[in-house]
Amino acid sequence: MKKKVAVISGGTNGIGKRMVLMFLKSGVKVVTFSRKKSNINQLKRELMDFKDDLICYQGDVSSIKDVNKISGSIKKQFKSINYLVNNSGTNVLSPIGKIKIKDWQRIIDVNLTGVFYLTQSLLPLLKKKSVVLNMGSLASRSGFPNWSAYCASKFGLKGFTESLREELRPKEVRVVHAEIGATDTGIWDNLEGKWDRGSMMKDLEVAHILFDSITKVKSVNIDEIFLMPPNGVL
Numbered sequence: 001m002k003k004k005v006a007v008i009s010g011g012t013n014g015i016g017k018r019m020v021l022m023f024l025k026s027g028v029k030v031v032t033f034s035r036k037k038s039n040i041n042q043l044k045r046e047l048m049d050f051k052d053d054l055i056c057y058q059g060d061v062s063s064i065k066d067v068n069k070i071s072g073s074i075k076k077q078f079k080s081i082n083y084l085v086n087n088s089g090t091n092v093l094s095p096i097g098k099i100k101i102k103d104w105q106r107i108i109d110v111n112l113t114g115v116f117y118l119t120q121s122l123l124p125l126l127k128k129k130s131v132v133l134n135m136g137s138l139a140s141r142s143g144f145p146n147w148s149a150y151c152a153s154k155f156g157l158k159g160f161t162e163s164l165r166e167e168l169r170p171k172e173v174r175v176v177h178a179e180i181g182a183t184d185t186g187i188w189d190n191l192e193g194k195w196d197r198g199s200m201m202k203d204l205e206v207a208h209i210l211f212d213s214i215t216k217v218k219s220v221n222i223d224e225i226f227l228m229p230p231n232g233v234l
């Protein structure tokens with residue numbers, strides 16, 4: 001039987017990386033990409049046992065040139081994909097008065113425009129019964145001081161996701177939006193502030209819930225998934 005295919009942006013770290021392994025273990029071929037060669041090589045080394053089913057590219061989701069190259073290569077290999085996980089994300093914290101224009105633009109470009117680039121380019125491969133998962137955040141529903149760029153990108157992503165869901169309904173493509181609270185991944189490493197990493201959710205558990213939500217049900221669309229650490233907002 002032909003294997004299913006999942007495309008996951010930013011599958012070399014954190015929640016995305018956990019999902020890459022879950023898909024591979026369930027017999028799904030995975031295509032992933034991220035910017036850093038070192039991350040890609042590390043992923044390939046760790047997942048050597050799955051080398052026949054894992055395809056990795058180097059690319060920046062905020063570069064239309066990179067996205068076109070990657071999606072062109074995907075289209076040459078596959079007529080359709082079963083899962084698209086828009087996972088790549090970035091953040092920089094700063095008060096609105098001080099945020100650098102380049103940081104603002106980068107966050108919007110990666111978290112919002114990059115999702116549009118990848119989704120638009122892979123739309124022709126999203127056939128009946130396929131699923132798109134977009135990675136939103138607690139910051140898709142609440143604002144926080146110093147988080148304006150990230151919140152703007154994730155609120156925007158939510159609007160994009162809801163429109164995408166309605167456009168793809170007639171094609172029977174399911175579109176899922178995950179609103180995730182603090183999860184202990186590398187995204188926090190360079191964020192200014194003191195963060196209680198021990199109280200955050202574990203990326204493995206978050207990835208499990210997301211994976212099950214998009215792979216285990218057929219007649220249900222889980223429009224929204226909202227996951228929070230037991231201690232609430234950290």
Ligand SMILES: NC(=O)c1ccc[n+]([C@@H]2O[C@H](COP(=O)([O-])OP(=O)(O)OC[C@H]3O[C@@H](n4cnc5c(N)ncnc54)[C@H](OP(=O)(O)O)[C@@H]3O)[C@@H](O)[C@H]2O)c1
Nearest residue numbers: 010012013014015034035036060061089137182183185187
């Ligand atoms: N962790 C949390 O608390 C949390 C909460 C809510 C939502 N989220 C969202 O969940 C998603 C995954 O986050 P995470 O916590 O797992 O982050 P992470 O551990 O930092 O992993 C991010 C992944 O995205 C890749 N990436 C970053 N910028 C990219 C770009 N411009 N183009 C392509 N790939 C890029 C990174 O690889 P390279 O560095 O090699 O590019 C890495 O593989 C993000 O959308 C994030 O906003 C996370």
